[in-house]
Amino acid sequence: MEKFIDYILQFGNLNKQQIDLIRSKGAEIEICKDEYYWEAGKTVKQIGFLTDGVIRVFYYNNKGEEITRYFIDENHLILSGNTVDEVYTPSEYLSAITDCTLVVFTKKDWKEILDTIIGWDAIVQKIVTKHHSEKITRRSELISQDGTERYLDFIQKFPTLVNRVPLSYIASYLGITQSSLSRIRKNIR
Amino acid sequence: MEKFIDYILQFGNLNKQQIDLIRSKGAEIEICKDEYYWEAGKTVKQIGFLTDGVIRVFYYNNKGEEITRYFIDENHLILSGNTVDEVYTPSEYLSAITDCTLVVFTKKDWKEILDTIIGWDAIVQKIVTKHHSEKITRRSELISQDGTERYLDFIQKFPTLVNRVPLSYIASYLGITQSSLSRIRKNIR
DNA sequence: ATCGCTTTTTGCCAAATGGCAAATGTTTTC
């Protein structure tokens, strides 16, 4: 919970009352390795913030292959759709790579926070925009690189993930096969 | 100008007064082929909406190569940063591929619209989020495809761009070399 | 129609990556 508060405070100021409100609404939950947090086609009912663990976001392409779109690690918001009111049904899966701890808010409580704390919306928007931009930048960069560059980039940008995420997922994220990535790693050593 | 109004109305309702306000603030400008609309490192002073033409967004990677991140075509908002107040200095270039027509707003006027029209912020946010998501999805998909699939995907998703954008830019966008793309096209025929 | 300039295609060969299956290594379970 405190991780979430600290995180939010990086993006805007909140007074004690406001912090208490947030604290009173958030609930901690745990997800075991390999459990889904979201499933494609199933309506999302909560807003989450990952405080511990790693989650993998993936979808199935038209050949039925599982493609990892990105990883979510500690201190990241997991939002559903643009607005709280909107019913949101993802087209991708979120699955825990390790055991995870999250702070979650029901949509109702989130809405209450939104209605009570002036500026909350702006804070969340800031976070969302930041994450979006980062993802676009990162994905775009990958495309112009060869396998080795992609991997070096990955270990540099996500040093804490390299040893916690199975090679096959990293390979999928980088757009190369697992065996190629294995060879690339050999060459780097 | 009317294209902009029509576009905005897809995302939210506005009354006649509000539309008139917008109309009174927007100015039409033209940009010739190969001119820059944004340059990396130069502060952006206006909000733009592309009504005609195609713009290329690119940056230089660490080898000094020009990498096309994406294309902007008709009916797309070109925003600077998260908020109007923020001074925004892009790290990429926007350059006209064809002659372009834009509707532009000074930051001051945009702010006035923002302060006058309740819900304007939400409309813009919706648009931005939509574009972001589309870009992330598109870029992610490319990564798991080979050259041929990338190109087929491109012509299917941007049929109007294929014949207006030089091959070298498309190749760069798709993360393959121009000669490879040329061969791919030959094989497809 | 011709010249000059830019864009696209092509040939040649090298390098990178994919596909598949077996071997090896690691972790979990009983």
Add this chain to the structure above:
DNA sequence: GAAAACATTTGCCATTTGGCAAAAAGCGAT
């Protein structure tokens, strides 16, 4: 600690892509 389950590496070869340079095609100005 052995067996089973899972993850990673490796060998082998086919395919794809890259790099470079020359040729061909396209285009605009005169």
